[in-house]
Amino acid sequence: MTEVRELTEPRTATRTAVIAEDVHRAFGDREILRGVDLRVRQGEFLALLGASGSGKSTLLRIVGALDHGARGKVAVPARTSVAFQEPRLLPWRRVWRNVAFGLPAAGRRQRALAALDEVGLTHVADAWPKTLSGGEAQRVALARALVRDPQLLLLDEPLASLDALTRLKMQQLIAQLWARHRLTAILVTHDVDEALVLADRAVVLRDGRLAEELPVTLDRPRDPGSEQFAVLRARLLGWLGVTVPRS
Amino acid sequence: MTEVRELTEPRTATRTAVIAEDVHRAFGDREILRGVDLRVRQGEFLALLGASGSGKSTLLRIVGALDHGARGKVAVPARTSVAFQEPRLLPWRRVWRNVAFGLPAAGRRQRALAALDEVGLTHVADAWPKTLSGGEAQRVALARALVRDPQLLLLDEPLASLDALTRLKMQQLIAQLWARHRLTAILVTHDVDEALVLADRAVVLRDGRLAEELPVTLDRPRDPGSEQFAVLRARLLGWLGVTVPRS
Amino acid sequence: GSDGALLRVGVIVSNGSQPSGIESWAYQQGILQQQLNAAGVAKVEWVSFPNGPNLNQALKGGSLDVGVLGDTPAISGRAADLPTQLSGIGVRGQDAWLIAGPGITSLADLTGKTVATQQGSYMHRCLVGLLDSAGLTSSVKVTFLLANSAQQALDKGDIAAYAAPTGTGPLLLSKGYRSIDQASNHPGLTGNSYITLSQDAVKKYPKLASAWNAGVAAAATQLKADPEKYYAYVAQITGLPLDVVRASYPASVFGDPAPTVADIQTIRDTLSFLVAQKLATAPFDVDAWLAPGVRAAA
Amino acid sequence: MTAIPEPGLRELYLRGERHAPRVPRWARRVAVIVALIALWQLVSALGWLPEDTLSSPLQVAGAAVDLISSGDLGEAMATSLTRVATGLALGIPAGLLLALTSGLFRAGEDLVDSPMQMLRTLPFLGITPLFILWFGVGDTPKIALVFLGVCFPVYINTFVGIRNVDAKLVEAARTFDRGRCRLTRSVIIPGALPNILVGVRLALGTAWLALVVGEQINADGGIGYLMLNAQNNLETDKIVVCLVIYALLGLLSDLIVRGLERLLLSWRQNFAGA
Amino acid sequence: MTAIPEPGLRELYLRGERHAPRVPRWARRVAVIVALIALWQLVSALGWLPEDTLSSPLQVAGAAVDLISSGDLGEAMATSLTRVATGLALGIPAGLLLALTSGLFRAGEDLVDSPMQMLRTLPFLGITPLFILWFGVGDTPKIALVFLGVCFPVYINTFVGIRNVDAKLVEAARTFDRGRCRLTRSVIIPGALPNILVGVRLALGTAWLALVVGEQINADGGIGYLMLNAQNNLETDKIVVCLVIYALLGLLSDLIVRGLERLLLSWRQNFAGA
């Protein structure tokens, strides 16, 4: 729990880690992004929300330098790590080798095993990806994104297929790593609570623009049962089109 | 809302739709299912929960007659429809043709379009699956499972990649179809609220057995804000290893 | 150096993998070496080819100095400006057999039927001659087929007869097929094998042609004295039955390679036949083809 | 409003949606071929490539004009094309059918695959005598050789293609439609299609290789026979004309298969080269 | 406790995890081959297949024993195997390299692909004259023919394999390791491996087809020449011995590639036939 307490210390970073200016992206006739402006401070944790098909993954791919078909200006740090919406494990590499992919040769197995341990999957380290369950594959992909030491961490619904307990554990893991390494992180999630537990700021993508912005100034670690949390939750859910009558 | 009110009427079905007796399944040395016993009444809505990797998808595949490598006894109705954990769309068929897959030729496009309309995706009817977003693909897979008229509906985390609003709409859709056609349904989900909103009964898979069982006798439509709901939620979460201190 | 004195000789070998012609026999006996040594050749390397065009191609590419091959490829090669000179005629009057399929007993039976042979070969020339002399040219269809597939085509009944060369002809005869006519019954229809030298070799060894001819001539004399010795040699190398060898190479086909006036006339006839059949591109000056100093006295 | 990237950041190159290459790809391909021919002409003109060895493009063009105006080439092409077309029309479906038999059923594999693996290494030259016995000396043995040449690459590629189809998709499709026929048509064949098209591509090549052998054994017309004749006469320029024709046929078959790929495989999301 | 299925339910057949087939697959494959040979012997014994045309298995076995004991077969095999091995050793890497060039880079494709598509239809028989001119009459032209025969199927299958690699995987791998070399080694090549192995499988076949043509150039040994000679001597039984050897080589190459597949492709989750 020491790591989590770290988070409550004021963050000193003031430089910008991600700049996106007037980003447009169209597929054929459909313009998905219509002028996205985004600045993420170094060390900031940003949650990106939005309806299904609103362009979250598209934006993440652009920021991750994976899609050059957009227009606009984007500047990012050199070392980026991504957990994609699908696990995208290389089927011809055993699980630990997937995690170790691209790491320097020295001590890669140890590092991979340690990362697998953190997501609770040491027992499948030597399995083929095809034998994994949905949630296991997703955790391997998460381990692969976390094991390296990026400046920018892009997470596209990394916990969508996990059960409640595992999901909480993984949220803690992400928070710890973020705090320990002072990463910049962008998390796409559909889970409003997850966004509020982890992020410094939540933005909502709607109609191709970042339509809403919510700074989350609650102290960490955050309690989803608290009153303030409930207020923020209702606000965010409202932007997403869900009205919660508080009982 | 008329359909939802239907649900509150007493269900007359008493026959059994799914029988699983002493089902065992091992992969290599690891025994995943160690004697699962399950009976689902005709017209019953069962929610299946459990930790990641506990064997939910495995059990569903056995019940769906897709895995013959198990031991034990299983009897199911003839017409089963499945929404898999991954969308599994045929990449070489346009979206509507994926939905229409296996339907009788007459009026298939109409039926497919109607199903796509229900999941809010008419605008991608003629797109290739590769162009869909994660949530869109999942909804297409859901539409494909719902468009046919099965006796047994198997849903493996069908809403995992959907935003809060879309998720609620899809839950309503599933509930309506279930009620209208008096289907038998088994839903795997990690979302405890989802299970409690939809199911007649929730079971938890743990250590290869159905370790816990929770009849959900709340009236429909159910209110997640209600006190009874909160009790059931805490119970279920507790079984899943999460303790919620009610504030 | 010793390398420079190496003579590379290409020969046609249709049975067995080693050369079995009179020149290699002469070499085996030491008769040829003796002459060649005198002409400046230290060593002979034999290269076997299954057919003439490939040998020609090797001559053209400079991989060979001497080629011993059938009349047709030798002449059509020269007609295509292959830089060769004719040293002599290694074998004169090779027979060809018109092997008949079931139910065919005479040339006349071929009317309205199809007969086959290997295109551009001496059997081809023989076949055209035979049909011509029997007045069947217009009533018999000639098609082309490799000799090694002749038996199957005869059995199948697709062709009524096949004009077969030495080797194949006697082999088929030994297997019970019948010959309805043969080249040796008609003057001018038999085949020869020619000794051609690359012009480079002629330049390098000015006495090569006469030396070669002398060596083969001496061997022919010896062979005629005791043909059985040669037949045994051939049979052993080619794996053909002794009878087939005997029938293929009667002692009469061997002799002094030096071209005679009659030989030169044969070359001219063959050349006109090939040009007429479009198997040689254009006529050429036969006299100029002869290597210097090989022409036999009349 | 211009972003001045902070130190440590790199600005990404975004090229926008519409990005037609300045020089279209077909033009670049044509340019490469033209360049090769120009190089060949240059080397010939400089005398580095002796005429006897390989005629220059101009000589070849001359020989081609002769062959065309004499009607020889047209006739030979017609003969050969008919044979190849017939062989393809029979061989491709046969290869597909055999591959389906052994790809779809393990029992089929046990029965069909070993014999196919054994037959495919039989050299054309070795089996022609048998073919003449069975099929005579007309067009049939030649077509049969083309058939063989076509059947095996289609078989092997299709078989592997079928066995490469994603098992998860097959499973999904099975729940929705248990008919094996429909499963094959809707899932197995489309899934194997990229490989099937490779098989067809190779088949379009081996068809010509096989036909040349056929037209040499029993020479009655066709482009292979034309070439054989040129070989016998040491007519290098005509040989090269024939080779150029084969090369053009290769290009043509590539065009055809590329067209098919564009038509049938537009659904793919695959690595397209950098 | 026994479940009596309710009306309308069907009980599923569950066969349990351990399910080794009663007859192992290799045994079934061998049985098919043995059955074919038995059939052949039967047909020969009944006189339906004239001995002159196709010798019976027993005759062939006899001829094989002769050829083996005389040492001819061993020598020919040694010669041919050396040539094929050399051709394979050069041709497979060449095909791979060319395919990588045009598979990985669009510019490479523009440069390499058209010429390859043109060259691959050039018939072996047509280029032998050129090869004799260029490479003489030793082993070189024969190895060069094998090289060609090997290079193209490897090229085409590898190229298509590379272009079939899932773009999502390439994208994922790129974020973790931007080195193009490592990307190629870790993602592109393994992803294309199923297709590469098809290429190798076909190459192991065409190598022998090409060599037969090459060994016809000039008669200096090898199994192709042995066969040609048997044809010229009308020794049907020896011809068939050679054909049987080719068939066995085909089986052998199948075994090799199957072994490679088992070794290298165990990660696949693909349709395995019903």
Ligand SMILES: Nc1ncnc2c1ncn2[C@@H]1O[C@H](COP(=O)(O)OP(=O)(O)OP(=O)(O)O)[C@@H](O)[C@H]1O
């Ligand atoms: N083909 C297989 N070979 C080996 N192990 C397998 C195979 N399929 C599944 N497993 C293992 O069985 C276990 C259960 O898998 P299953 O997919 O049923 O889990 P699950 O309950 O659906 O999990 P999740 O919620 O993550 O989807 C996992 O640990 C998985 O690794």
Ligand SMILES: Nc1ncnc2c1ncn2[C@@H]1O[C@H](COP(=O)(O)OP(=O)(O)OP(=O)(O)O)[C@@H](O)[C@H]1O
């Ligand atoms: N390659 C493509 N071609 C055409 N349309 C595309 C392509 N990629 C994405 N799209 C479309 O762009 C829209 C946004 O996709 P994106 O994946 O960014 O959505 P998302 O916000 O991540 O949604 P989800 O929450 O469902 O994952 C979708 O409607 C999708 O259909």
Ligand SMILES: [Mg+2]
């Ligand atoms: Mg997305």
Ligand SMILES: [Mg+2]
């Ligand atoms: Mg699962």
